[in-house]
Amino acid sequence: MPRWLPRAMMLALALVGCFQLAGWAFHQVTGLLINILIAFFGALAIEPAVDWMAARGMRRGVATGLVLLGAIIAVAAFVVALGSLLVDQITTIADNFPQYVNDVVVWLNQNFHTKLDVGKLQDNVLHSDWLRNYLQNSAGNVWGLSATVVGAVFQLFTVVLFAFYFAADGPRLRRALCSVLPPARQAEVLRAWEIAVAKTGGYIYSRALMALVSGVAHYVLLQVLGVPYAPALAVWVGLVSQFVPTVGTYLAGALPMLIAFTEDPWDALWVLCFVVVYQQFENYVLQPRITAKTVDIHPAVAFGSVIAGTALLGAVGALVAIPVTATLQGFFGAYVKRYEVTDPRARGPRRRPWLWRRHRT
Numbered sequence: 001m002p003r004w005l006p007r008a009m010m011l012a013l014a015l016v017g018c019f020q021l022a023g024w025a026f027h028q029v030t031g032l033l034i035n036i037l038i039a040f041f042g043a044l045a046i047e048p049a050v051d052w053m054a055a056r057g058m059r060r061g062v063a064t065g066l067v068l069l070g071a072i073i074a075v076a077a078f079v080v081a082l083g084s085l086l087v088d089q090i091t092t093i094a095d096n097f098p099q100y101v102n103d104v105v106v107w108l109n110q111n112f113h114t115k116l117d118v119g120k121l122q123d124n125v126l127h128s129d130w131l132r133n134y135l136q137n138s139a140g141n142v143w144g145l146s147a148t149v150v151g152a153v154f155q156l157f158t159v160v161l162f163a164f165y166f167a168a169d170g171p172r173l174r175r176a177l178c179s180v181l182p183p184a185r186q187a188e189v190l191r192a193w194e195i196a197v198a199k200t201g202g203y204i205y206s207r208a209l210m211a212l213v214s215g216v217a218h219y220v221l222l223q224v225l226g227v228p229y230a231p232a233l234a235v236w237v238g239l240v241s242q243f244v245p246t247v248g249t250y251l252a253g254a255l256p257m258l259i260a261f262t263e264d265p266w267d268a269l270w271v272l273c274f275v276v277v278y279q280q281f282e283n284y285v286l287q288p289r290i291t292a293k294t295v296d297i298h299p300a301v302a303f304g305s306v307i308a309g310t311a312l313l314g315a316v317g318a319l320v321a322i323p324v325t326a327t328l329q330g331f332f333g334a335y336v337k338r339y340e341v342t343d344p345r346a347r348g349p350r351r352r353p354w355l356w357r358r359h360r361t
Contacts (some may be wrong), residue, residue, distance in 0.1 A: 003199050013229070031155070032158070032257065034313065034316050035155055035158045035162065036162055037160050037316070037320060038159050038163075038316060038319065038320060039158075039159045039160075039161075039162030039163040039166060040162075040163075040166055041200060041320050041323045041324070042159065042163040042166075043162075043163045043164075043166030043167040043170070044196055044197050044200040044201060044323070044327075045200050045201050045204040045205075045323065046067045046068065046071065046163070046167050046201070047167050047170055047197050047201060048197060048198070048201040048202075048205070049063075049066055049205075050063045050167050050170075051202075053066070062166050062170045062319075064164055064167045064168040065164070065168075067167075068160060068163065068164055068167075069075040072160070073212070077235070078235055078239060080234055081231060081232035081235050081236075082235070082236060084232065085229045085232040085233070086176040086230070091157045097349065107115075128175070128238070133262045172295070174189075174190065174193055177189060178190065195327070196327045199327050199329065200323045200326055200327055202326075204323070206290045207242045207243055208242075209290055210242050210282065210286060210287065210290055211238035211239050211241070211242040211243070211331050212238060213238075213286065214237060214241055214242065214278070214282065215234040215235055215237060215238025215239075216234070216238075216239045217278060218233070218234045218237045218238070218256065218274070218275075218278075219231060219233075219234035221270075221271065221274050222234060222256060222260075225260065225267045225270060225271070226263070226267075227256065227259055227263060227267060227271070228259065228263070229259060233255060233256040233259060236252060236255055236256075237251075237252040237253065237255075237256060239252075240252040243252075243322075247303075249275070249279055252275075253272070253275040256271050257271045257272055264314075301325060301329075302321075302322055302325065305321040305322060305324070306318050306321045306322065308321065309321030309324070
């Protein structure tokens, strides 16, 4: 056996062990890295507002805290509004459930000539083994659900904390990164950072402004028609129609149409007509004016980016797909040089010089 072979075998085993250890460590911190990625794009989204407030004399940490507080309040208001709508609907269904069962039993007896008894049916359901086992399993899963909620709250706190530090210490972080690079690379990194901030923040703010306009317009319509839960439905329409690409408009309009249909079918028709008309107004008048100074993503590109992000990172990928696409589109617009397209066929057939001279003589 050569003398170098044992040393080579030990080196190979050490490399394999280091690779396994690195893979295990990366798998353990994957969740933290995803939270940091979300926090980074969240910091890019709020940094223009923080810079604007800091330029007017406010301390950068205070400005970052105020912007994050406003974002948290907006998200909490959205969740509370939709939660109240959901709770009210569930309560209504639970209160009217016996009447629904009675109506179904009567319809079955009339159309299929059955002899079902509502009282016996309710007793069989309430005293069935399936219901008892389901309640026992649900009681056992309470601790699991509680642990999931606590984990989600902890992840949210982690994202908010990192986003605060990324936005509050943005200039210091950029200087720390550029200090290890040569001067030529420092300029490229700073330019790339500025593009990412401008495009991500511009896209988020333009969408938020259009969501506000859409929510107010739909709130006025729902309030005039007397549709219940008008504030919650307006918030739903504004956010979903703007931040869910391609299919967001249809998802946003479906819920108020359904609620309006339970009150009066004509109200649902009016809601449908308004959604269609407002969508055309937004596409041809409102959106070009608002997104003129920011980045406007084509609906097909946005939809494809969401699908790709979902395939890569699940729900988190769908959340950060559009900001990433907006940033990449900003990079391409800044670094890729474009040329005017010349089509020889558009100029018509070229004459030969000797034919032109012969025709002139």
